Amino acid sequence: MEFREQFPTMTDVRQLEHVGFSSEQMAGLERVKALSQRGAYHEANPEHERLAFVRWLYLQGRLES
Numbered sequence: 001m002e003f004r005e006q007f008p009t010m011t012d013v014r015q016l017e018h019v020g021f022s023s024e025q026m027a028g029l030e031r032v033k034a035l036s037q038r039g040a041y042h043e044a045n046p047e048h049e050r051l052a053f054v055r056w057l058y059l060q061g062r063l064e065s
Helices: 010-018 023-037 046-059
Strands: none
Touching: 010 023
């Protein structure tokens, strides 16, 4: 696994500015990137989605334990 710099380089910032991103948008992208690297966003697998649906059914009172 290679080490990736946590903060954008000046080249990265200039490229984003060049294509029209505002400083607020770039800050938002960095927040999302940091959350993603910490595992806040993930692809749910089908089993996880099924379990979430069953939990929702239970909380709605449509299933009994």
